[in-house]
Amino acid sequence: KAGVTQTPRYLIKTRGQQVTLSCSPISGHRSVSWYQQTPGQGLQFLFEYFSETQRNKGNFPGRFSGRQFSNSRSEMNVSTLELGDSALYLCASSAGTGNQPQHFGDGTRLSIL
Amino acid sequence: AQSVTQLGSHVSVSEGALVLLRCNYSSSVPPYLFWYVQYPNQGLQLLLKYTSAATLVKGINGFEAEFKKSETSFHLTKPSAHMSDAAEYFCAVSASNTGNQFYFGTGTSLTVIP
Numbered sequence: 001k002a003g004v005t006q007t008p009r010y011l012i013k014t015r016g017q018q019v020t021l022s023c024s025p026i027s028g029h030r031s032v033s034w035y036q037q038t039p040g041q042g043l044q045f046l047f048e049y050f051s052e053t054q055r056n057k058g059n060f061p062g063r064f065s066g067r068q069f070s071n072s073r074s075e076m077n078v079s080t081l082e083l084g085d086s087a088l089y090l091c092a093s094s095a096g097t098g099n100q101p102q103h104f105g106d107g108t109r110l111s112i113l
Numbered sequence: 114a115q116s117v118t119q120l121g122s123h124v125s126v127s128e129g130a131l132v133l134l135r136c137n138y139s140s141s142v143p144p145y146l147f148w149y150v151q152y153p154n155q156g157l158q159l160l161l162k163y164t165s166a167a168t169l170v171k172g173i174n175g176f177e178a179e180f181k182k183s184e185t186s187f188h189l190t191k192p193s194a195h196m197s198d199a200a201e202y203f204c205a206v207s208a209s210n211t212g213n214q215f216y217f218g219t220g221t222s223l224t225v226i227p
Contacts, residue, residue: 100213109154
């Protein structure tokens with residue numbers, strides 16, 4: 001069974017640009033969650049999508065947005081990039097109930113110059 | 114609301130020694146608890162989970178954790194540390210009333226000294 005796939009693995013952008021990250025969940029998983037990981041702030045929850053609807057949302061500005069498609073694939077978009085957006089962005093998929101573990105991809109390393 | 118606290122952001126043990134990583138949780142309803150491991154430049158990998166069955170949970174790579182409701186703890190242990198255990202470890206909690214939202218601790222970096 002294929003795991004969670006995130007593309008691209010590495011990305012370099014400049015301030016003010018926008019970026020789109022992609023996540024393909026494990027087959028059959030309907031929930032996709034996104035996290036931002038930085039050395040200073042640790043693992044921070046961005047949002048969760050379940051069956052194409054945003055079900056949970058973390059405390060991030062509106063520049064961070066996401067969506068989920070009918071095949072459960074998800075994209076995350078960050079507009080007007082800031083230096084502080086440099087981070088490892090992790091995607092996790094699961095069956096969608098709290099007693100089921102989340103399975104993580106290897107992340108997208110975003111660097112802002 | 115749910116939360117977890119991992120005591121000790123850095124833990125060092127000698128190879129062959131006991132590994133003990135601490136996690137305390139807070140939850141207004143019966144929790145589901147998880148331990149994950151992260152190696153450099155990789156995502157998080159599930160070590161084990163507690164979902165209200167046996168309180169002593171065995172995971173991969175020789176790790177286990179015990180759910181203690183009276184102490185609101187879910188500490189991770191391994192009898193004998195290997196060099197390959199050096200990594201970042203995260204404790205997480207979710208609950209039946211949060212959908213699929215997980216709350217992660219701040220992580221514990223484990224160093225294994227040869």
